[in-house]
Amino acid sequence: MASNGEYGLLIDFEFCSGCHACEVACKTEHRMPEGDFGIHILQDGPRKNSNGTWEYLYLPVPTSLCDLCEERVAAGKLPTCVHHCQAGVMAYGRLADLAAKAGKPTVAIFSR
Ligand code: SF4
Numbered sequence: 001m002a003s004n005g006e007y008g009l010l011i012d013f014e015f016c017s018g019c020h021a022c023e024v025a026c027k028t029e030h031r032m033p034e035g036d037f038g039i040h041i042l043q044d045g046p047r048k049n050s051n052g053t054w055e056y057l058y059l060p061v062p063t064s065l066c067d068l069c070e071e072r073v074a075a076g077k078l079p080t081c082v083h084h085c086q087a088g089v090m091a092y093g094r095l096a097d098l099a100a101k102a103g104k105p106t107v108a109i110f111s112r
């Protein structure tokens with residue numbers, strides 16, 4: 001595996017529980033100081049729309065500090081956020097392969 005622009009992360013935030021495990025795993029792996037994040041969990045809601053429906057979701061967003069876990073990937077391991085997400089929200093792979101799985105509105109693909 002490699003992270004040279006052909007590879008990226010697929011994030012299906014429909015299933016994100018907001019547990020922050022990916023955030024903590026990333027900060028620990030990269031020994032990031034307080035305030036820095038390689039991936040950050042944003043939250044929308046709970047709030048009621050004018051039509052009576054509700055918005056309540058968590059959105060994991062890789063930041064400019066994400067290096068797609070270069071060292072782990074070079075050693076044949078998965079990025080630590082992918083490894084620690086028990087909800088299976090994230091996948092790592094070739095962009096072409098990830099794009100084939102991206103046919104729903106809650107899926108985002110990230111690369112560098
Ligand atoms: S791929 Fe690695 S560096 Fe990027 S968000 Fe995930 S854990 Fe952090």
Ligand code: SF4
Pocket residue numbers: 015016017018019020021022023041058060084085086087088089090
């Ligand atoms: S992406 Fe996974 S590990 Fe990260 S907050 Fe969502 S459910 Fe938790």
